[in-house]
Amino acid sequence: MPDETLLNDDPSVLGDKSRQPELLVSAVLHLMSHYTVSSTQKDAEQTRTRLASVIERHLKVLANLPDLAPVLKATCQQLSEQWASLVERKSPQQSKMHRLSWLLAGARRDLN
Numbered sequence: 001m002p003d004e005t006l007l008n009d010d011p012s013v014l015g016d017k018s019r020q021p022e023l024l025v026s027a028v029l030h031l032m033s034h035y036t037v038s039s040t041q042k043d044a045e046q047t048r049t050r051l052a053s054v055i056e057r058h059l060k061v062l063a064n065l066p067d068l069a070p071v072l073k074a075t076c077q078q079l080s081e082q083w084a085s086l087v088e089r090k091s092p093q094q095s096k097m098h099r100l101s102w103l104l105a106g107a108r109r110d111l112n
Contacts, residue, residue, distance in 0.1 A: 021068055028058040049090040056083035 035051045038044040059080035063073050 021062060021065055021072070024058055024062050024065075028055055028062070031055045031058065045090070049087060052083050052087045052090065056080050056087060059083060 031051055031054055035048055035055065038048050038051065059076045062068060063076035063080055065073070068076070
């Protein structure tokens, strides 16, 4: 599982040195590899959704860097939108599953 600090970092508030495109690209590639690895782990859906959200934010920051080459800006923008739609699709499913498991747990306690 990825380092918890990676999941909580907001790339838009990182220091000036961390805004260098090379470091952000490196970070987003690292996060993407964790997303792929977590796909083989059981019960990793919540982690994957959180990773997808962080990946989307990193790509959005990259797309908005003023000195980034136009082709990289466009690619990062498109990928950011794709990751955002993935997060949107996964988030409602998770909240429904969480509520269902909570209700089922309560029903089991009532039966005992």
